[in-house]
Amino acid sequence: MITTDRHRILEIFKNLVKIDALSCNEKPVADFVREFLKGKSVTVTEDNSGKETGSNTGNIIIKRGTGGKFMLTAHMDTARTTENITVVVDEGTGKIHTDGRTILGADNRQGMATILYLIELAENNPEIEDFTAVFFTCEETTLGGSKNLEVPAWVEAGIVFDSSHLPGKFVYRAPGSKTFTLEILGRASHSGIAPEKGINAIGIAAASIARLKQGRLDDDTTMNIGIIEGGTATNVVPEKVKIVGEVRSFKPQRLEEELERVLNTFEEEVKTAGAAITKAIYEDFTPYELSPDHLAYQLAYNAIRATNMEPQPVISFGGSDANSLNGLGIPSVNLGIGAQNPHANDEFVMWEDMVTTANIGLNIVRKK
Ligand SMILES: [Zn+2]
Incomplete structure (x- = not known):
């Protein structure tokens, strides 16, 4: 043997x-x-x-x-x-x-x-x-x-x-995992002279994230926003912000539901503020x-x-x-x-x- x-x-x-x-x-x-x-x-x-x-x-x-x-x-x-x-x-x-x-x-x-x-x-x-x-x-x-x-x-x-x-x-x-990369496009403007003309992309991101539950959502599902980047100077209304996060779930349907919840929330805030958004979804694993x-x-x-x-x-x-x-x-x-x-x-x-x-x-x- x-x-x-x-x-x-x-x-x-x-x-x-x-x-x-x-x-x-x-x-x-x-x-x-x-x-x-x-x-x-x-x-x-x-x-x-x-x-x-x-x-x-x-x-x-x-x-x-x-x-x-x-x-x-x-x-x-x-x-x-x-x-x-x-x-x-x-x-x-x-x-x-x-x-x-x-x-x-x-x-x-x-x-x-x-x-x-x-x-x-x-x-x-x-x-x-x-x-x-x-x-x-x-x-x-x-x-x-x-x-x-x-x-x-x-x-x-x-x-x-x-x-x-x-x-x-x-x-x-x-579990399976999908990564989402979102870019919110607001409008830049001088923060002191003409703040009314700007659309604050960081503000939109913050409003969206505040509405979203993160961490363990149920026994099968987690959500995390792990990266946020944006703005250029303290005297400029920030034009752009990038948000990267992931949803994981053992159940494919729950993964899709949560991903949709994230995207809808950002879209609603973007619409209210009169900004624009681009979205890229990447499947990390099934x-x-x-x-x-x-x-x-x-x-x-x-x-x-x-x-x-x-x-x-x-x-x-x-x-x-x-x-x-x-x-x-x-x-x-x-x-x-x-x-x-x-x-x-x-x-x-x-x-x-x-x-x-x-x-x-x-x-x-x-x-x-
Ligand atoms: Zn390894």
């Missing part, structure tokens, strides 16, 4: 985090993957998502044998640079972190290391079934890679190795909810149990590549890999959690 080699997985991880690749600049990571897989019995292709995302590479798709029924995924970009990284492994505790000058990049190179390790392990190994692996671009900025994935035709389910939860947990339900009979749910649940842990299906309030995949019609879950404090200089992962994640992965791809 095969088991995880704790030193080998750490070695692959260390090699991966050395590569500096921010969102839309993942090509060096893609090149590393091609080099790593050279001579192995897999087919490596790159999709055309680069045209949509603006990245210098597409998503990397790796097909082992027939490609099987499911794909294991991770993303190639990091939220912040890992240039000149120093990885430290505490001998006593097994805590893997940096010297504090950079992030560790375990989000999401640990997910990548797990998947590459499984592909390596699968070579000439009759215990492991065929599967597909996909490495995405642009996760940290727009989820652009996964949103624009050219979905392999044979794939029916996805396991995303990118939740900061501890191994044993997996996200089966997550919501999803998997039931226990979905293949992705079962794969995660059973593999965690086979690793002698109690599976814990959890809800997330954030978005991930799993949202995109579900949006593309591929039911997917986001697996906890134990990469903690993501995006911070004190990001870390316990070596034990790295090994447990690989063991869960192994139980996903092991023939049943």
